[in-house]
Amino acid sequence: MTSLTEIARSTSVNPAAPIPFDNTYTRxxxxxxxxxxxxxxPAPTLVRVNDALARQLRIDPQFLKSPEGVAILSGNVIASGSEPIAQAYAGHQFGDFVPQLGDGRAILLGEVVDVAGKRYDLQLKGSGRTRFSRGGDGRAAVGPVIREYIVSEAMAALGIPTTRSLAAVLTGESVMRERVLPGGVLTRIASSHLRVGTFQYFAARGDVENLRVLADYAIERHYPEARSAEDPYRAFYDAVVAALARLAARWMLIGFIHGVLNTDNTAIAGETIDYGPCAFMDVYHPDKVFSSIDQFGRYAFANQPAVIKxxxxxxxxxxxxxMADGADKAIEAANASIRLFNDHFNQAYLTGLRQKLGLASEIEGxxxxxSDLLALMAENQADFTLTFRAMCEAAADTKGNAGVRTLFANPPAFDEWATRWRERLSLEERPAEARRTAMRAANPMFIPRNHRIAAAIQEAEAGHFDKFxxxxxxxxxxYDDQPEYAHYGKPPAPGEEVLQTFCGT
Structure with a gap:
């Protein structure tokens, strides 16, 4: 198995280049x-550069803001060392298999290695047609660009594994969707863009040789510890199962709904990828659906762990x-691995749930x-984020109960549960103030609420970006209070609630 370092050395890497590409996938x-x-x-203009992320990737943010940098970020200039490609993949979309999908409006410019030695893809989204576009124009409107920038960076700040956004650019041309909209390009950063659908692409063609090449590449890039296992491909699969189980648990703990959780949007690196019709819940309900294309609730909030599985x-x-030797042994090994999903998910979810509730010890029940709290929240139309944030104060002082009760349609419904919660807290040795601090680190004050994103997009479509x-x-x-921005933590007022989100393609 050739290492990525050896592959990269076979290319002409220029570490002094403004963007130090270090490509392996094109080999x-x-x-x-x-x-x-x-x-x-035709007329690219910069909207925003993620300065901190650029520096992490060993790219000068000032260069990206220069005319030459904007030309690269818009697709007008191919940077030194860049080898633009559109990746092939297949996928199950809402349960139906499509043997060829691929990057229809995204182009991978190349790879960079960050200050910690980790490899990342640098990709343009909205950069034009490829042979995978399936009749689409390959472009992106400014709205989806703004949405992905906001939500992906919010997810990173929340501590959720995710792709990132390096830059957003206006193209200076219009795209036609339901109406004419300004065009934009997002520069997306990912640990890789390898998906379940990438493996399905070769499996559907019976191309075992390239399937093995892909698996070896994925192991080398993401799970190198699997190389030394007795069955490297079983160990690789086990690692992906564990990573995606933990990811699903973290989504559930912050009220995030992916919205289009197809196999081509399931990254084997265990990162959240594709922020089309995604949304965060305001009022909690396990059956919540926002995506306009999810007509039957396949990807509803509570369904996400089962869908990932x-x-x-x-x-x-x-x-x-x-895997293994012979079909029967391979199937037996795969079944044993997938059965571990529930264990990985439950462990990650319960650990996170205890943190949200202020519980440091582990006690049965x-x-x-x-779960009983979540059921009460659903029955009483309580805001998911604000309920858990208010409980941080209630955990430190019983006077804080008032702040939680007001979030329930029937405030006394919280009281009985709160009595049980306080009995459980009494079994903890941690001081109240330390508990409050720990809970505040697990329960955010600010999430990318749908009505705030919608307002930023509406303003951006008119050419203004202050809200964004x-x-x-x-x-x-x-996780900080930020009192001067307290209004960003509030749920939508009547008439502001966003009931549907859209893919934007």
Whole structure:
């Protein structure tokens, strides 16, 4: 198995280049991608550069803000060392298999290695047509660009594994969706863009040789410890199962709904990818759906762990030719691995739930205590984020109960549960103030609320970005009170609630 370092050394890497590309994916067979040039933008203008992320990636943010940098971020200029490609993949979309999808409006410019030695993809979204566009224009409107920038950076600040946003650019041209909208390009950063659907692409073609090449590459890039296992591909699968189980648990703990959780949007690195019709809940309900294309609630909030497990089962099917010796043993190994999903998820979820409730010790019945609270919240239309944040104060002082009760349609409904909670807290040795501090680190004050995103997008479509910039700055510190921005923590007023979100393609 050739290492990524050896692959990168086989290329002409220029560490002095403004963007120090260090590419490996383009060394794989060309069945994996199409070489393609980004479409040009007639009048690109910069909206925002993520300075801190740029520095992490060893890129000078001032260069990205220069005319040359904006030309690269818009697709008008191919930077030194960049090898633009559109990646091939397949996928189950709402349960139906599509054997060829691929990057229809995204182009991978190349890879960079950050200050800690970690490899990242640098990709343009909205950069024009490829052979995978399936009749689409390959462009992005400014709205989806703004949405992904806001939510992906908020997720990173919340501590959720995610792709990141490096820059947003206006192209100077219009795109047609339901109406004419300004065009934009997002520069997305990811640990990689390898998906369950990438493996399905080769499995569907019976191409075991390239499937093995892909698996070896993924192991080397993301799970190198699997190389030394007795069955490297089983160890690789186990690692992906664990990573995605933990990711699903973290979504559930912050009220996040992905919205389009297809296998082509399931990254094997265990990161959240694709922020199309995603949303955070205001009022809690387990059956909440926002995505306009999820007509039957397949990807409703409470369904997300089961959907991830279903996607991982499809992933296992692609790896069967590589695992164990013989079909029966491979199936047996895969089944044993997928059965571990529930254990990984439950452990991660219960650990996080205890943190949200202020519980440092582990006592039987904690899961039921949390589940009963969520049931009461659903019955009483309580705001998910504000309820848990208010409980931070209630955990330190019984006077804080008042702040929680007001969030319930029937305030006395909280009282009986609160009595049980306080009995459980009495078994803890941690001082009240330390408990409050720990809970505040687990329960954010600020999330990217749908009505705030909608307002920022509406303003951006009119050519103004003050709301976008301010929202990004507030969400960079989700666990701090930020009293001057307290209004960003409030739920939507009547008439402001966003009931549907859209893919934007």
């Amino acid at each position: 794989l067979p060309e069945a994996f991608y199409q070489r393609v040039k980004p479409a040009t933008a 279903w996607n991982l089962t499809r992933f296992a099917e692609t790896l069967l030719p590589l 904690d899961r039921e205590l949390g 910039h301010e929202l990004v700055e507030v969400l960079a510190h989700p």
